[in-house]
Amino acid sequence: MMEQRKPISVAEAIDRVIQHAQLLGEETVNLFESYGRILAQPIIAVHDVPHFDRSPYDGFAIRSVDSVGATGDKRIEFSVVDHIGAGIVSNKILTQNEAVRIMTGAPLPSGADAIVMFEQTIESSDSFTIRKPFDALENVSLQGEDVKEGEEIIEVGSLIHPGTVALLATFGYDKVQVAKQPIVGILSTGTELLDVSEPLAPGKIRNSNGPMIAAQLARMGISCKMFGLSADNLEASLEMVKSAAKETDCLITTGGVSVGDFDFLPAIYERLGAEVLFNKVAMRPGSVTTVAVANGRYLFGLSGNPSACFTGFELFVRPALLKMMGADKIYLPQTTAVLAEDFTKANPFSRFIRAVYDGATIRPAGFNKSNAVSSIARGNALIVLPGGSRGFTVGDKVDVLLLGVEEGTVKWLL
Amino acid sequence: MMEQRKPISVAEAIDRVIQHAQLLGEETVNLFESYGRILAQPIIAVHDVPHFDRSPYDGFAIRSVDSVGATGDKRIEFSVVDHIGAGIVSNKILTQNEAVRIMTGAPLPSGADAIVMFEQTIESSDSFTIRKPFDALENVSLQGEDVKEGEEIIEVGSLIHPGTVALLATFGYDKVQVAKQPIVGILSTGTELLDVSEPLAPGKIRNSNGPMIAAQLARMGISCKMFGLSADNLEASLEMVKSAAKETDCLITTGGVSVGDFDFLPAIYERLGAEVLFNKVAMRPGSVTTVAVANGRYLFGLSGNPSACFTGFELFVRPALLKMMGADKIYLPQTTAVLAEDFTKANPFSRFIRAVYDGATIRPAGFNKSNAVSSIARGNALIVLPGGSRGFTVGDKVDVLLLGVEEGTVKWLL
The missing domain is CATH 3.90.105.10 (Molybdopterin biosynthesis moea protein, domain 2)
Known part of the structure; x- marks a missing residue:
């Protein structure tokens, strides 16, 4: 007999997760x-x-009062009494028709209240003339601006x-x-799993979810504890989850959350007395994603399917970890783009499709099933198609979640 | 007398830089x-x-030939001879009307060529019936798909x-x-500079460019050598640049590239016999950005103004470093957005304005002068306004360069 689970919306699921985030405290770093x-x-x-009035140009610092009446026909001359660059304080106090040759970033000398740019002067050896009056504070970068x-x-x-x-x-x-950063553990469950370094065997696959999540955490600047692999055995898995949970603020497991005969995470949550926040989300892939809380610690039960696992991390784990750190912007950046491929079949669940976004249009990254690893490796964004009765066609404007723009573009187009 | 420099376009400047990238070789990492x-x-x-035919569902593996003729009135019965989960290979070879109870991800047993989902059966203790025929390979996840x-x-x-x-x-x-990653050095020049830990002094400012560039490199996953501060002294700076350049593939200096009396980088490049790729770019901020090459090594002379320094790194240093690593996508990700603030004044140079992009609209991050540090700390993108004779107004569609979406959004809107 199959267990019936009641799906909740993605928004509701995210909300339940972040409600349980506990702040981790602070530390001091260099x-x-x-x-x-x-x-x-x-x-x-x-x-x-700036913390002092300074010159934004290379030129001469003057007293604006001395420039009154200057015209092209009646140029006013200044004598240069000092020469300073950025970081140097002139010890001169300007008197009538005196100026200091001054470079960008240097503090205005005492008495000076305007800067004449080189191109506004005719220079001689130790003097220059100007052809227009300057206002007080003209060409001055003001303290506190x-x-x-x-x-x-x-x-x-x-x-x-x-x-x-x-x-x-x-x-x-x-x-x-x-x-402080959360201590995050990763435990990959499934009798089918081999370590990355092991040779293939019939019916087995290598554990790709563990290293992938470690990299998703690395992208957030967070390190993790790897708890390795656990075969589908209730008692053994229970012990592993128990001991791993004690060492972490947040334990991420992959696999074992569906309703199959060897999916033991639901039973493990029950044995731990954990509060299951949800075990069914109206999304594809990853509808069986399960999140529980025990002793104030998160237990994220992500799907064992790579695409579903990836998406579950980005949608639920990421905001939870950021919230634990008190971050203000905890959700993936969003934008919209023009769909470059049809999705004519409607789906009652919201779909998150690994995709390539070029800044304007978006297309699926390739083979798109929840077990696909090839599309994961190709995309830089997720297309979000809301659940409902309609399909989507080329040219539709769709929502997009950006997944990290470490990658740039091939061409410079500006 | 001011030196006259001839500005080149940003695209031309980028092209000159990346033409000189030398590949760094390879290494092996875990x-x-x-x-x-x-x-x-x-x-x-x-x-x-997958590397074997497997079940994409929880259900029963059967021989499709045994299902021929099944209807609601004439259900066909199968006896369950084995029970496997993912990672387990059944040692049974199916004969007529035999089935194996099989979980998602498990390999098809010998003889089986179709999967019946639980919901397509009526189950008894060790058997089940079906009401429709199954095609060969129906509900099978095929090897290599x-x-x-x-x-x-x-x-x-x-x-x-x-x-x-x-x-x-x-x-x-x-x-x-x-x-291999490039060895990058950072040397901040300017008599006005104090170390971050030093107390303020008249006319001085703390070195913000050095730590900022270190963080821009960290965002790319690249570490750096800090060569500290150098006052505006030609001989001393020359020696520092010489010795730092020997230890690096790419030396980034800040400050000293303009035409002021104490801007010594042009003279240093000359004394080093470096090839100056350009010393004037038709852009704001950062028009004095200078890039030179000596002994196959980059010398990036970024402006000392924080915004100009930041932009110079992202536009020129970033693609050069990526190219040295053989990367295929070396340019900042681009998109377009709707301008949320007027820029009515035309500028002959292209402008790069630090801005906040929300996925649809973009607005300047604040006080926008090349010496502004506050806007640097606020934005997540650059508005690109091409140089020319026109201004830009609210509602105009403008080009945008994304600067790293480590930051997300405050609200979940989907």
């Missing part, structure tokens, strides 16, 4: 190790940027990317407070 | 360390996938992402031949 981590402190401007002291620039929960690193460096954060 | 590397060998299917032995699935030059790892695992590649 700035140079902070890339990819989640900020556990806001970045506050500890000073103005980029950022004001005390401003909260980046919020807690932001991912630290290269631009964030630049900002942290600017304000002298050589140590950064970040969210 | 599968679990291969994520993010560039394949130096194609992935060849060393066997069919996903991938055929000998097929080249993934080409040399592909980035290894999680799906690639799954494929490598499937075919038993526990070691992977990948491109």
Whole structure:
């Protein structure tokens, strides 16, 4: 007799998962190790940027008052009393018709309030003339124009990317407070599984899901504990899950979540007293994806089929891990694209189809069954076709989830 | 007297850079360390996938010939002679009206050529009946239907992402031949620069470009050698560049490439006898970006302004490094989006504006000058506005370069 499971929507399933995320706490890392981590402190401007009035050009710093009345016919002359580059503070205080030759980024000398660009002058050896008056603060990059002291620039929960690193460096954060990363375990279940290094045997396949999930975690900057393989044996698997769960914040198993005679994860969850959040999602592939929680720890039961396993990780595990780190943007980036292939057959479940997105159109990455590994290796996005009674045809605008744009494009088209 | 430089287009500049890329050779890494590397060998299917005919369902394996003539009124009965799950090979050879209870992923028993799903049967203790005939190979997942032995699935030059790892695992590649990574050095020049850990001083700013570039490299999975800071002194800087260049395949300097009195990189390139590929690009920010080659090694002279430095890395350094690794997709991913803010002022140079892209529209990330660090920390994309005589207004469709979608979205909208 087959067990009847009631499917819930993908949105509902995601919501149930993230409701159970528990924050992991914080730690301090060096700035140079902070890339990819989640900020556990806001970045506050500890000073103005720039923190002094500076020259945005190569030219001369003058007192604007001295330029009043300058015209092409009645040029005004300035004598150059100093010469500074960025990082140098002139010790001169400008008096009437004096100027300092100044390079981009250097602080305005005392008394100066305007910058004359080289191309606005006629130069002689130690002097120059101008043909127009300058306003106070003309051509000056003002203290605080980029950022004001005390401003909260980046919020807690932001991912630290290269631009964030630049900002942290600017304000002298050589140590950064970040969210601790979850300890994630991977256990691949199935009597059919061989280790990657083992030779093929009749009826067996190599474990591709374990290494794949490790790479999906690596893409998030998260390392993992590999708990290897477990054959389909209830008692042995139960012990492995129990002991692995103790060492992890989140244990990902693959396989064993369907309703087959040797699918033991449902029984294992029951024996552990785990709360099963759902065991059926209205999606293809991966409808049997099961998520449970025991002692505040996640037990993700992903399908053993590679495409379903992949999708289950990206849809459910990824946001849960990010939420545990207090991240603010926990869902895969979305866009829309024009479908380049027909999906005329309707499906009551939402479909997530591994696909190649070129920035405008999207097409399936190849052979598209839940057990296909070849399409996984080819795509860079997922087509999302909502469940319902209609099919989709070439030219339809469809939703797209982006899977990481480490890969770029072949041609420069701009 | 100001030096006159002749600007070239961004496309031309990129082309000149990548023409000089020299391949770095190969190395072998463990599968679990291969994520993010560039394949130096194609992935060849060393066997069919699946490599045996298997059941895609939970059900019964039968001989289709025995089902001929079955109807609702004249059900045909089968006796169950074995019971297997995935990974188990039945030692039974089916004879007339025999069946094997079989789970998803298990190999078809000898003699069987069709799978009856549970829901297509009425079961008794050791037997079941069916009400329709089955074709040969009905409900069978055929050997090689996903991938055929000998097929080249993934080409040399592909980035290894999680799906690639799954494929490598499937075919038993526990070691992977990948491109060697370039040795990249970073040297920040400018008398104004302080180390991140130093307190502010008048006229000085902290070095944000060095850590930022290190993070841009980390995003590509590439580590770097930090050569610290160099004040604006020709002889001292020359010695630092010389010795750093010897230790690297690619030396990135920041600052000193403009035409100011203390911009010494042009003189350094000359003293090194380096071939300057260009020193002016028709782009904002970063028009002074300079790229040179000496002894087959890249010398990237990026602007000292943070936004210009960031953009210069993404436009020129990134494709060069990828090309050195033999990568096939070396350019930033591109798409188009609807502009959410006016840029009414025309600019003869192409503009690259740090921006926030939400999958449909794009808006500037904030204060937008080449010295702005705050906008760098906020955006996830670059708006590309081609140089010319026109401005751009809200609603215009513009080109977009994606900068890494490690960050996702706040809401699940599907």
